[in-house]
Amino acid sequence: MTEHLGEDAELYPLGILDDDATRNVERHIALCSACAQRVAQAQAVAASLAAALPLATPSPALGRRLRESARPQPTAKSRASFFPFALAAAFALAFLGLGWQALVLRERLQSEDVALVTMVHSHFNHVSMDPESTSPVTAKILYARDGSWIYVIADKPGGTLHAMARTATGSTDLGTLTSAGETATLLVHPRERIVSITLQRAGANVASAALAY
Amino acid sequence: MDELIEAFAARRPSGLEQAYALWSSLFLSVARHIISDGAAAEDCVHDALVRVWRAPNSFSGNREMLKAYLVACVRNEALTFLRRESRHDARALKAARLTPVTTVEPPVVDPVETQRLQGALARLPEEQRAALMLAYYGNKTHVEIAKEVDAPLGTIKSRISMAMRKLHAELASPGGSRS
Numbered sequence: 503m504t505e506h507l508g509e510d511a512e513l514y515p516l517g518i519l520d521d522d523a524t525r526n527v528e529r530h531i532a533l534c535s536a537c538a539q540r541v542a543q544a545q546a547v548a549a550s551l552a553a554a555l556p557l558a559t560p561s562p563a564l565g566r567r568l569r570e571s572a573r574p575q576p577t578a579k580s581r582a583s584f585f586p587f588a589l590a591a592a593f594a595l596a597f598l599g600l601g602w603q604a605l606v607l608r609e610r611l612q613s614e615d616v617a618l619v620t621m622v623h624s625h626f627n628h629v630s631m632d633p634e635s636t637s638p639v640t641a642k643i644l645y646a647r648d649g650s651w652i653y654v655i656a657d658k659p660g661g662t663l664h665a666m667a668r669t670a671t672g673s674t675d676l677g678t679l680t681s682a683g684e685t686a687t688l689l690v691h692p693r694e695r696i697v698s699i700t701l702q703r704a705g706a707n708v709a710s711a712a713l714a715y
Numbered sequence: 716m717d718e719l720i721e722a723f724a725a726r727r728p729s730g731l732e733q734a735y736a737l738w739s740s741l742f743l744s745v746a747r748h749i750i751s752d753g754a755a756a757e758d759c760v761h762d763a764l765v766r767v768w769r770a771p772n773s774f775s776g777n778r779e780m781l782k783a784y785l786v787a788c789v790r791n792e793a794l795t796f797l798r799r800e801s802r803h804d805a806r807a808l809k810a811a812r813l814t815p816v817t818t819v820e821p822p823v824v825d826p827v828e829t830q831r832l833q834g835a836l837a838r839l840p841e842e843q844r845a846a847l848m849l850a851y852y853g854n855k856t857h858v859e860i861a862k863e864v865d866a867p868l869g870t871i872k873s874r875i876s877m878a879m880r881k882l883h884a885e886l887a888s889p890g891g892s893r894s
Contacts, residue, residue, distance in 0.1 A: 509876035515787050516875070517794040518856045542780070547882045549783035551851045552790070554829045558743040564757045568735055571765045572728035658799065662758050680769075681762055681792075684799065 507531070511540040515548040521683070571678065631701065631709035639663065639708045641701055647715060649695040654679060659686040661703050667696040717778055723768065724775060731768040738782055742789045749793040749854050756793065763792035794854065835885040843878035850875055 507530055513519050514527040531538040625648075631641040641656040641663075656663055656679060663686050665676035671694065679686035679701075700710040719737075722730030735742075742764070746756035767788050776784070836844055849860045861871045 509872045512876040512879035513850075513857060513872060516850050516879075517787075517791045518850050518875075520856070520858070543883045543887070544879050545783045545787055546779070547879050547886065548790070548851070549779075549786045550832050550882070550886055552741060552745050552786050554832055555741075555744040555748050557740045558747045558756075560739045560743045560757060560760070561753075564743075564761060565735060565739070567761050568731060568764060569728070571761065572731045572768065661755070662762060678765070680766055681795075683795065 506534065507537045507540065511537055512544045514541055515545045627714070629711045629713065631699070631711040633709050634700075634707045637703070637708065639701060639703065641709045641711075643699060643711055643713065645696075645713055649715060650691060652676075652690045652692060652696060652699070652713075654688045654690075654699065654701070656686045656701065656709070658684055659703070663708070664702045665690075666700045666702060667692070668698045668700075669694045669696055719778060720776070720781060723781060726768060731764060734768075734781065734785060735764065738785065741782070741786060745786055745789050746793040748852075749790065749797055755796060759792040759796055760789055763788040766792075797854070831886060832882075835882050838885070839878050839881060843874045843881070846871055846874040847878040847882075 507514075507527055510519060510523055510527050511531075514524065519527065527537075527541070531541050626644050626646050628642055628644045631639075631643060633639070637660065639656050639659055641654060643652060643654050645652040654665055654676075659679065659681060662681075663679040665679060665688055667674050667676050667690075669692075674692070674694075674696075676690050676692075676699070677688060679688040695715070696713060698710065698712045701708050719730060719733045723734060724730070739760075742760045743756060746759045747753065750756040750759065764785065767785060836847075839847070845864070846860055849855045849863070850857065853860075855863070857871045857875060858868060860875075861868045864871070
């Protein structure tokens with residue numbers, strides 16, 4: 503393991519480090535309980551600073567969207583962001599501090615790359631999505647030749663993207679793409695063969711593509 | 716175990732709904748402080764909470780730790796959004812940020828809630844306090860702060876780090892404030 507984080511442990515919860523430094527902190531705290539505890543302490547301070555902000559009232563629509571997103575989506579498996587996972591790892595290590603947890607966390611970190619591993623062991627096609635609307639998104643679909651998985655990647659999504667698919671028997675909702683830095687992604691294991699996918703932002707179509715097997 | 720923590724860690728919908736019910740205003744406050752557009756701020760709250768909640772076995776701790784953790788995730792989501800947008804339009808970044816460079820102060824809303832924080836902030840050395848104010852309430856990176864106050868990057872990092880550690884020592888101690 504590299505040496506301890508130092509001052510970056512306090513800067514990280516403020517969200518002010520650059521991308522490389524942020525990734526370094528996330529990798530480190532997943533395996534170092536001392537630095538994870540230091541980050542967790544800074545986290546608590548940051549939350550205290552947030553408590554001094556003027557309170558805002560969310561719209562009722564936000565609550566409805568969250569409840570909708572919490573409903574089970576058995577066909578879709580989103581690729582989780584590393585950031586919240588690493589923070590969670592910080593808490594786990596900092597406050598439970600058990601060696602075996604480091605092993606568990608390492609496995610979880612590896613599972614973040616499940617989409618890449620899936621691709622490595624598959625034969626797949628890819629297609630660029632055709633932009634639609636006046637505010638399109640650049641996106642690509644990688645998909646298994648046997649139709650067993652589909653991976654959607656959007657560059658600079660510009661908001662929450664939702665994937666809708668058409669099959670031989672009708673339409674199906676694949677779920678919401680998960681943002682991770684500059685991109686948003688979605689890994690899906692569909693129950694039936696998908697013939698086309700459309701990406702929507704705020705209910706408007708922004709890109710689409712047909713899949714040829 | 717706390718019912719909320721158990722439900723959240725198990726990715727039950729009730730965990731997400733309870734957390735949102737308890738702290739939704741705080742989450743949106745954090746996002747709105749960074750993003751002026753209300754709809755985009757709500758998007759950030761939604762995306763951050765759902766992502767954390769869906770992450771397998773993503774949390775262990777108590778209720779206060781969960782709140783702090785989610786607040787950090789929302790802030791990070793909002794800052795990521797702001798920086799992404801700024802690459803497309805630098806003017807949007809300028810408009811979205813709080814303005815004065817050297818006079819950024821935390822807004823006081825609830826005197827009871829913020830009394831200890833204000834006292835602890837007031838006892839920080841001025842240079843440390845200014846650097847932290849610019850970082851948190853001014854949404855500036857340590858690189859930007861270094862340029863603004865014309866100080867070495869390492870100095871700014873040290874000031875922010877020291878300020879955070881002093882605040883933790885004060886806020887975590889029983890009774891906290893000495894004033």
